[in-house]
Amino acid sequence: MIKCTEKQCNKTKYIIIILIPVVLSAFTHLWNPTGFPSIYIDEDHYMRRALQVLEGQGPQESILVYDHPYDHPYFGQIFLASLLKIADYRYHADQNAESPQSIEQLYLTPRIIMGLLAVVDTLLVYKIGEIWKGKKVGFVSAILFGVMPLTWMLKMTLLDNLLMPFFLSSVLLALFVGKRFKKDSSVTALIFLSGITLGLAIFTKIPVVTFIPLVGYIIYKETKSFRKIGLWLIPVILIPLIWPGYIIYSGNLENGLNGILYQIERGERDFADTLNFIVFADPVLVILGIVGGLTLTFVKRDLLFVLWTIPYFLFIWQVGGIVKYFHFIELLPILAISGGFIIVTISNKISAMGKKSARKIKIHNFLSIILIAGIGIFGLTCTLMVIGNNTNETFFELSAFISNYVVSNTDLNMKTTLMGQHWIRSFSWIPMYIHDKTNFVKDVFPERYLREPLKTDDVLMVVDNQLKHDVLDYSVQGEHLDKIRKIYHNSDRVGLFVDNPIKNIDINQYPFTNMKEVRELGLIEVRSNHVNEDNIVYAQTSNGTMDSENLNLTVPQIPMPTVADPNLKVELVASGLKYPTTMAFVGKDDILVLEKNNGTIMRIINGTLLDKPVIDFNVANKIERGLLGIAVANQTLNNSTGEKTYVYVFYTQALKDGNDVCSGATVCDEKTNPLGNRVYRLEWTGSELINPNLILDLPVGPGADHNGGVIKVGPDGNIYVLVGDGDSCWEDEFCTGTFEDSTVNAESSNVPTGHPPDGRGGILRINPFGEPILGGENKTTGVLADHSPLNKYFAYGVRNGFGLAFDPISNKLWDSENGPGYGDELNLVEPGFNSGWLKVQGWWPVENAQPLPPERGYFGDKIVTIPDNLETFADKGHYSSPEFTWNMSVGVTALEFLKNDTLGTQYQNDLFVADYNNNYLYDFNLIDDRTKLDLEGDLVDKVANNNAELDSVVFGQGFGVATDIKEGPDGYLYVLSHLYGNLYRIVPK
Template sequence: MAISGGFIIGAISNKKCLVDKKIADNVTLCNIISITLIAGIGIIGFTSILMLISANTSEVFFELSAFESNYLTSYTAPDRETTLIGTGLIDVRLNFINEDRKAYAQTANESVDHTDSNLNVPQIPMPNVTDPNLKVELVASDLKYPTTMAFVGKDDLLVLEKNNGTIKRIVNGNLLDEPILDLNVANKIERGLLGIDVARQTLDNATGEKTYVYVYYTQAIKDGDDMCSTFTLCNPLGNRIYRFEWTGNELINPNLILDLPVGPGADHNGGVIKVGPDGNIYALVGDGDSCWEDKYCSTSTYEDSVVNAESSNVPTGNPPDGRGGILSISPFGEPMLGGENKTTGILADHSPLNKYFAYGVRNGFGLAFDPISNKLWDSENGPGYGDEINIVEPGFNSGWLRVMGWWPVENAQPLPPERGYFGSKMVTIPNNLETFADKGRYSSPEFAWNMSVGVTALEFLKNDTLGSQYQNDLFAADYNNDYLYNFKLNEDRNRLDLDGVLADKVANNNAELDDLVFGQGFGIATDIREGPDGYLYVLSHIHGNLYRIVPK
């Protein structure tokens, strides 16, 4: 926090100095004063963080995510570049502790592989699950900030590495040395290589059924070329979805099927994608908003920001541009037809609004289809309060920026000093929503956290391999607590089966989550997948590990 404080104080003093002097000759002096302040406070803060890390790494993660959400600070050593990024959700980085990841990953016997004897890092215990009849196994390690994964065969899966743009392959628990594919990605804050899914489909009757791989990433001319101070000079090419063919060893024949705008800021990109039971591709795309602080939007005002949009429930705002919702497209990038006589998109007949399956989404990292009802569920992240789990019907309006969870949004960019909504208002039907000629419909969340936990991945477990009590349950993960959750659904599969203190669909504090906690300590799970073997696989963003939950 002291590091962020140094930057904030330095920025304020610099601005004050320049305002007071108002002559160009004093700009250099002002900058020197500001840099001195930043360096002094920054060194103290950096030293404090190192002390905290040696004592308790998880506390550092919590501190950054809970209280410094959306702040970016950088530290550069002569031999490496280090970035601490606290988005409040996903991207807290401690690269300077272990750049090559090897000494930070558990081996199969739960020890630490100290490939560098001079590297002083904490022992990382294996994750745990609450069911005494289950255990956690380490499948693979040495991944670098993985985001999502998808199986291309039994004991054969592809994993995305966010910052490198590399798609790695794990076969029978072995991480192959060479990536399957290396893509050029912009990787600032929440940009990067973000989403993947796989499907066996027949897209051409002449060639028959093939395995197709869909990838969502922030495309750039070269890796990391958005890491500069002037947004207009280094904006990425776009947030894009490509369809590849999987030959069994290679990804070939890339086809661009969705091209979305990106910028001016670098967060709220979403990126999770799933191939639905209907064969369409569903992508959760954040609202693209980084305008909570002037430096992320240059001189733009709120009226010029991307969140001032009809898709964010501003009826007088800008037309939708593909962000702030869940999009549904065919494998060829065409809109999913709905509306009257199935001849138009769900909300409109023109692009890109005809691609929206849902809107009013701030940001999120979880999509999952119920294996029984085929209904889509999502997870969404609030601004310090109001994280959600929703059932998503066609035309669903999630309510942002009028409501998050059950609580009103009273400021376009609320960044509360602490997590939680502490007002007295609750909202069941928000006012002044955009309905797109009554084709959009708002519904309240099926579950909400008053204090944001940074909910991430979702997955349904359709098999009974872990026990019949878990079959067809919904599993979720979060950032701040590093929990895995187990949610049961009611018989009609249209809501979560909640009782006791959670009967109101709200977790007011962590104590109320106890009955939902299934596991803990996975190192920020950014993806959960059921494998072909029926076991639950969990991808650790911070540890760089792939875990599997199996019976004892």
């Protein structure tokens, strides 16, 4: 056996010590590179620019490609392009069509490169810490930098990560100057290299200029020579000046100034919010770093922490118009080094405690090792919990679909305009550079949209929830929206994508606080104004298949919904419906389904959707208007004709379909405003709906939200109709002309001095002829009053609801109600029930007329059990707290009690509930007297504060917004998907 010399052993030991944090860093930054974090729009910007460099088109992007090409110096794209070239990045596609897997591969190489740069950064952090404060500090600093959760940002293809090796090298070389200066008078090369590397970092991103005092201080501290500082400043200044020199030389001075001003003046996110995210995403690293930094500054009288943090911090606070979480990447090294310093300091204090006997020294050393190892293991464990998630699957599917559409559609004269939110640019570089297919991008932000007209006639529109709301809500005004709305309404849906939140993760709990910045696309609708129905059908059908004989498009398959019970399964009954809302059985395997926007009632027989509608109504269909509710009952209304099957329908009636295009309360008139929200009674002949009779006529306002529309035939044979408050006018000044009396501030919304009730904001009870149900000694008064329409109110104080269900055992009525971003409810509705709106929502007060959606948990303990100043209608109305609430917005939709035990006795007589935002189907048990829900664990307080607390009641998920749930004649549970256009059935396996 060959023994090493002491020098060789020490060298081997040193290498092993260095390799520990390096290997850990390689593991955390190279594992699951495309799964987490989410692909951010800036990564696509830099990939597009890097590929332009690889194509030999020059370092500076053209204003024809991006509105602000001069937002950063161009060394970043040159460096990234060089790394891609070294990595032999094969970006020219060998195939005509992309798949989600091939798209992922295009992101894999740059993400791996970023991971490798992070490993290099870890080594540099080690060396900086070692030279600055010793080997122990270097080792612990590198461990923290390599494994703590917040360093997941180093995996992203960002300028901050591209410049980091240059910046850290500049700091390290400056520290080497001091080490060399004591031994060798010739340090010119080190100083000049430090200046070059810092100059390149500034040439990558301008804010790095704030680190000039840091590196300059280190050099001066070690050399005490202004001459050497001057030598160092030459490359620091001259290298970044290449960019403005290029701008002036190319005649783009105005564009260059506009690019810089764009970066300064835009303010898309509050600085405090970003700082709050950083602190709560990794409080351990932040606290250790700050405590260590303060100790270095005030105890050790060392200025490096201050010079590293304060100038940069002040710059992005005061100058940076937009501050994102990744703008703090430059501060991660100093947080790790300062944190390493304080840990080593504490460790040394432990080792120095007590008398230094050999045994105690071993124990103290062991405790020090445990402390350091414990923090490392803790950080690594937390990081793995975060980076192990896959957050980009839907993004890759959407990107593949868009790319294939642009590339494969030869009818578009080689050019397409991609339209959407600012992140629509994420999808342009792949068809542009991978497939050499020219495309243009149109951002819907007002200023950018109006800057120039569309460059092509053919538009592929990517519509997220926010854009869809802006397009369909005509109270939102703008010249750009007028143009966008025309394109939207003249286009057809060609793809539908749903990016559901990751289940069983509470982003308010560490370390999952890091996932608050995960991009959740939500519902994404892709629309095209160039669909040739004769030979190409792009539209994805509801079962996830696609007719694409002439195309090779990659379309995501809509996954089947799932249920938690392994003894049950979900079946697809029928597909092909268009935005269905509710359904009703008119026989076994015979179902009528309402289509919201078309105003058509479709029929499904034995799982087959018939081609022709049973009936077609003229409906106003903006936002929550449309064909909304249906109920069926076998009743005898005329003794001479006997029992018949009657169908009750709620819809927003118009002169023609979609005739509600008014843009606001002050400009709407009778020609453009809907005729009313109306309930009709029709007769079902077995094949037709005939003899419509208007039994309820309700007003509409300029707002298209909060119509309600749910209808139930109660055990008493009466008709119960849930009507929202109409979301009409929040202020009297907007309620003019036609809508003078349309204000939501009515007595029925708990404004005692408000307008008299007009039929909205409550649950109405009428007989089949539309007459109120009267009681009292002379049968002359309703639940709340003896005059119309208040005598029709069964309950009031309702904001917006989509669910009604009668308990099959107690015959009691339950409803659902949705709040303004919080306080969604389930209620037991007794006669005269006051749900509390506009004074209280859920358990929390409504503090102004139009509350903004608060963050989850915003209200905390601010609970209201007995609200003040409620309208009681002469003590005939009574408030009671909800039986269940969500302290967040989930968008509760349908309710249904399951009477039979077909799915199992454990589900018999349970209340099933659906929601919009989570795509969940819930199962609630009731207590024996049927007056409350049987809640356990975190839900005992009747409040769900986050999704994790809902696990015990989640029955199924993935139904694509279930707008109706019905128990069929066969005893199975039928679920209607509004988004997918599918009808599902839950059955035993």
